[in-house]
Amino acid sequence: MDQAPSNKRFAEDLGLTFPLLSDVNRTVTMRYGILNTERNFAIRTTYVVDKNGIVRFVQQGQPAIDPSGAVTECVRLKAAG
16 A cells, blocks of 8 residues: 555565555555555465466465465466466
8 A cells, every 4th residue: 555666675685576556546555455454454365366367376464475485376376378
């Protein structure tokens, strides 16, 4: 839900090489059901979506900051063709 410049700094700080969604209007956050409406923030979530638009991996909470699970899934998807 952060602005793109904040996401860019966050990604740089963690050395991420994949894009982060900037959802300032909360459209995607609400559609994916990860908006904490009481506190008006998103539950930190990492998704891997394949080239057909199918969600293949989801990780929520503090572990979602560690990209290793997403990277492993991306490698698996690439090997599967």
